[in-house]
Amino acid sequence: SAFLYCDQLVGDFEQVIQKPVLNQSSVYYTGIDLGTAYIVLAVLDEHYRPVAGAYRFASVVKDGMVVDYIGAIRIVKELKQELEEKLGTELIYAAAALPPGTFTLDSGAIKHVVQGAGFEITGLLDEPTAANAVLKIKDGAIVDIGGGTTGIAILKDGEVIYVADEPTGGTHFSLVIAGAYKMSFDQADQYKRDFKNHRELVPVLRPVIEKVSSIINRHIGQYSVKEIYLVGGTCCLDGIEEMIAKQTSLPTYKPQNPMFVTPLGIALNC
Ligand code: ATP
Incomplete structure (x- = not known):
């Protein structure tokens, strides 16, 4: 692997x-x-x-x-x-x-x-x-979906050649859940972090995952990126890799625990 x-x-x-x-x-x-x-x-x-x-x-x-x-x-x-x-x-x-x-x-x-x-x-x-000191990727894009932001780094021959950071992250995922389920932000965040709920949450979170995917597409557009590697707490979400793969048309991988x-x-x- x-x-x-x-x-x-x-x-x-x-x-x-x-x-x-x-x-x-x-x-x-x-x-x-x-x-x-x-x-x-x-x-x-x-x-x-x-x-x-x-x-x-x-x-x-x-x-x-x-x-x-x-x-x-x-x-x-x-x-x-x-x-x-x-x-x-x-x-x-x-x-x-x-x-x-x-x-x-x-x-x-x-x-x-x-x-x-x-x-x-x-x-x-x-x-x-x-x-990337941990992932050791030579070519591709590292997408770090954290709490507040999504960071993107494009690597070529082991060197970072482009970076960007956009204010969309797990916080927005929790806000979507809070709205859909009439929960407080903290309840929604806790609900989201429970792996038992992920299968049910992925369709609810589709719009915000699409937003993240469009951010990725916008930044990698001018480079010939062939693979995406996901890290950051928000990528713990089961199934997020499939959705991003579909929306970017690129093979998308994540480690066992991206956190x-x-x-x-x-x-x-x-
Ligand atoms: P940023 O990188 O934006 O500054 P951060 O470094 O605090 O934020 P991370 O620690 O990578 O970000 O990720 C935090 C986010 O991951 C939070 O929104 C949190 O709710 C989410 N998160 C943590 N565990 C899970 C989980 N099991 N399932 C889904 N989301 C999770």
Whole structure:
């Protein structure tokens, strides 16, 4: 499978979120993903193997921009402390990522959050490049459907040649469900995350998946993309890959768990 390394790494990471590995590494690398929906910290050891991880639901980022600095610093600090207690060591080095296209605008903000939480920042990269450190794709498009946005990166011969980020993501999926089922946003989001409901939800979500597909089509139009690779929490939705494949007329693949690919890729770039 094209996702052998990815599935192994994410699988290991899911385990260490539950039960950290105390392995006396000489150095630890932390990847920090400040998302619209979640803040994720992924910790790797000196051999770049996952040893611990933690995440928190947070709304400190909107459309890829930090809108609540104080809140962001507080949450990253708390997650750092929680992981340090579990591992019995101080976490020093961290890398972070930004949605494509926000670099000049927001890299200062992200840096301040990471440093404000007590880390030394050793890497700052864009999210699709981070994801590709795990996926290792040579040619094709990586589509990262997160909470607030959809990021697109086109790769040619292993290099990112085009990036884009558009404000449509899982939040909009939850809003559609809230409307259709007369639920609150939080109820709808919870309902959406339950895999038991996915088969029933796909037809309800068709219009918003079509919107995402049209965004993908618009951005990949001028390039000869042959394959699409899906990452990001929203791609957990069963059947989303088939619908996107149909609407883009391109083979579309996703790893077993598309959720933690980006934070792990960030940590690999620490
Ligand atoms: P962004 O990349 O937009 O800044 P983020 O990094 O917080 O946001 P992710 O963590 O990749 O985004 O994904 C969060 C989204 O994934 C949320 O909308 C959440 O509801 C959705 N999600 C998480 N788990 C599932 C699931 N099992 N099924 C469907 N959607 C899910």
